Amino acid sequence: MPVTTDAPRATRTSVGTHAVEVIGVGKSFGPVRALDHVDLHLDDGGFLAVLGPSGCGKTTLLRCLAGFERIDEGRLAVHGRAVALPGIHLPPHRRQVAVVPQEGALFPHLSVADNVGFGLPRRSPRAQRSRRVEECLELVGLAGLGRRMPHELSGGQQQRVALARALAPRPPLVLLDEPFSALDASLRVELRRDVRDALHADGATAILVTHDQGEALSMADQVAVMRDGRVHQVAPPEEVYAAPVDAWVASFVGEADLFPVPGTDAEGLVDTPLGRVEVTGGADDATHVLVRPEQVVLDGHGIPAQVRTVDFHGHDALVTLALDDGTLVRSRSGAHPPAVGARVGLRVQGACRAVPGGLPGPSPAPRPAR
Known part of the structure; x- marks a missing residue:
């Protein structure tokens, strides 16, 4: 036709x-x-x-x-x-x-x-x-x-x-x-x-x-x-961004920091290197807690960390931080990020997603979700 x-x-x-x-x-x-x-x-x-x-x-x-x-x-x-x-x-x-x-x-x-x-x-x-x-x-x-x-x-x-x-x-x-x-x-x-x-x-x-x-x-x-x-x-x-089906999709779509799930308590909270965080989507097969950089808030309180790198994008910046135990985590700050080497405090804002699945092989390099 x-x-x-x-x-x-x-x-x-x-x-x-x-x-x-x-x-x-x-x-x-x-x-x-x-x-x-x-x-x-x-x-x-x-x-x-x-x-x-x-x-x-x-x-x-x-x-x-x-x-x-x-x-x-x-x-x-x-x-x-x-x-x-x-x-x-x-x-x-x-x-x-x-x-x-x-x-x-x-x-x-x-x-x-x-x-x-x-x-x-x-x-x-x-x-x-x-x-x-x-x-x-x-x-x-x-x-x-x-x-x-x-x-x-x-x-x-x-x-x-x-x-x-x-x-x-x-x-x-x-x-x-x-x-x-x-x-x-x-x-x-x-x-x-x-x-x-x-x-x-x-x-x-x-x-x-x-x-x-x-x-x-x-x-x-x-x-x-x-x-x-x-x-x-x-x-x-x-x-896809907020509720990835597994750890691999979480790490591929946007920046993602993933922490093992040791188990949730009666209030639905999980202990992570970033403190106790609220989780959603906690299925029986969940193995990781997903923390997006925009959830990591930098201020003078919370978990102590040191700024390792700053990737400046003009309207915002992606800041990589090292906790005292060596754990690395990323935060998306505003247009005026802290300087490399600065000591800051951080906390997680909002509920985090619990996802199943390990990360077989090298995980893909995260790409900015813009």
Whole structure:
């Protein structure tokens, strides 16, 4: 069925189905298990970010959804239509799935308008095609630039054109493959906000693949955290950060200091190197107490500590402190942090999360959740 360009994006899912269904999907490359029984669902108009370290399988998942790779097991469906099963593989051009790559990959010999309109049905009236091109350029903040050539645009503008080109035919699914990785940090923040707004304004269903937790947490309605080919947690960004399912997710998403759980008392308090703290989520299998830096308050009272390092970010700073027993803990202070070497007191503010699971292998380096 051809994709129309004159009507608003309609909900194409049938009752009881999802816009995207990933059911028990497995994919191997020789002895390497890239995807291991992955299950994901995304509703129409939703925005899912697949987040994980390099080699976790997120890019393989995107390539399987796009049709660039065949799955070994499981089922992939887009708006109720199976696009991949073992032995059945719908090619990319028949899936009506749009991909926005890491670099815009625009056609250099075509104008901006012609790039955006490239995927629109040729049999559509010219005026109708032009209206949709102008609409998409306005969505991405490039109204009036249709006559320019790609080489006349900045890198951020080229990525906006790539998004407009993906949105133009109103595909059932838009896949974004780390589309901001080649851009400057300040431009990434602005562009990801505008991309999110454009996708929502057009009613698009989208999946973003990224290793940058700032992108995942700030852009998506739902975040899927992957490791070693498996999905560890799928939840809204706030829940992934505040209520991680295990110690690994806690340490990967944002800065986290984890302390062993010796057991809770009748009042739900736990003894830690930071004193007695209140815990939530204390399941029977909980092994660690999660303390986020923003919970560690520095003042003249509390547990004595010495400032080891200060990572200044302008609006705030991440301060690493050493307790007298050598335990290291981090605190997120304001724009005027204490100096390295200073003696301070610290206390934990608010309840902490109790999480299960150890930390097998080296835990990932924490990334700022901004």
